Amino acid sequence: MGQxxxxxxxxxxxxxxxxxxxSFAGLTxxxxxxxxxxxxxxxxxxxxxxxxxxxxxWAGDYAESGLYTPEGYEGNLYDCASDGxxxxxxxxxxxxxxEYLLNHDKKxxxxxxxxxxxxxxxILHPLSLLTAIGNGEGGGDFYTSDKKMLSYVGSWAGNxxxxxxxxxxxYEEIKPNFVxx
Numbered sequence: 001m002g003q004x005x006x007x008x009x010x011x012x013x014x015x016x017x018x019x020x021x022x023s024f025a026g027l028t029x030x031x032x033x034x035x036x037x038x039x040x041x042x043x044x045x046x047x048x049x050x051x052x053x054x055x056x057x058w059a060g061d062y063a064e065s066g067l068y069t070p071e072g073y074e075g076n077l078y079d080c081a082s083d084g085x086x087x088x089x090x091x092x093x094x095x096x097x098x099e100y101l102l103n104h105d106k107k108x109x110x111x112x113x114x115x116x117x118x119x120x121x122x123i124l125h126p127l128s129l130l131t132a133i134g135n136g137e138g139g140g141d142f143y144t145s146d147k148k149m150l151s152y153v154g155s156w157a158g159n160x161x162x163x164x165x166x167x168x169x170x171y172e173e174i175k176p177n178f179v180x181x
Contacts, residue, residue, distance in 0.1 A: 002026050003060045003138025005128065006081050007041045010068050010158060011054035014089050015081040016041055021093070026140020027060065027132060028180060033115065033123040036093050041127065043094030045101075045163040050091065053104055056161045058127075060134025060141070067133050068158055077133065098163035101127055102171065105159040109171045116177050124178040127163075130156035144181060152176035 004025035008015045021037035023030040030037050044051035057068050059077035068077045070085060080086050101110045110126050117123045135141045135153050144150050152174070167173075 002140045003062045003134060004078070005030075005058050005060045005132065005134075006078060007037075007128070008057045008059050008068075008077055008081065008086065009044075009051050009054045010057055010077075012051070012087075013085070014051075014087045016044075016089060016091065017081075020090050024140070026138075027058070027128060027135060028124075028142050029140050031125050031128040031142070033097070033112075033125050035125065038125045038128065039093045039095075039097070040091045042098060042125075042163045043096075044091050045127075045161055046094065046096070046098055047162070047164065049163075050089075053160045053162045055158050056127075056131050057157050058129075058132040060132065060137060062137035063134030098165060100164045100167050101130075102162045102164055102167065103130075103156050103159050104162065106156070107171045108156075108174050109167045110174060110176070114175075116179050118179045122180075124180065126152075126176055126178055127161070129153050129178050130176070131159070131161065133157050142178070142180075149176055149178060152178075
């Protein structure tokens with residue numbers, strides 16, 4: 001069966017649902033650069049946005065219980081949203097696409113202007129894949145035989161993230177080069 005995902009801010013205890021933006025909930029179904037759901041979350045992560053530099057997780061409903069959940073909660077992070085433990089928000093869709101995606105805990109960045117495209121111009125948005133927990137447990141998840149590419153999936157989960165137009169000194173560029181095959 002297909003696994004559903006939601007964008008969750010574990011710093012503030014808030015979440016955003018893809019269905020509110022007429023997007024599908026499967027990870028690879030909404031993880032595109034100009035998808036309205038992805039643009040809404042990216043806007044939250046921009047300077048002045050409500051989630052700027054907060055800790056972000058893309059939680060799947062098949063994810064392991066106890067990861068990033070409040071102490072004593074029995075279930076997974078996706079369930080926290082469903083059970084009303086987290087507050088649902090519906091941010092506006094940004095029209096400004098940021099040049100860089102930054103991880104402030106790992107001092108890493110991705111140049112969003114050099115992301116690879118495939119199948120006539122589709123570009124996977126790395127945010128959801130980098131912060132995903134539960135990937136590989138259901139249909140619609142991100143699958144690849146490229147072990148290096150796959151090693152990036154979930155590697156930014158629970159980290160402080162922002163979307164910027166410049167990169168601070170001392171940050172290292174990473175290139176996960178996500179594409180669907």
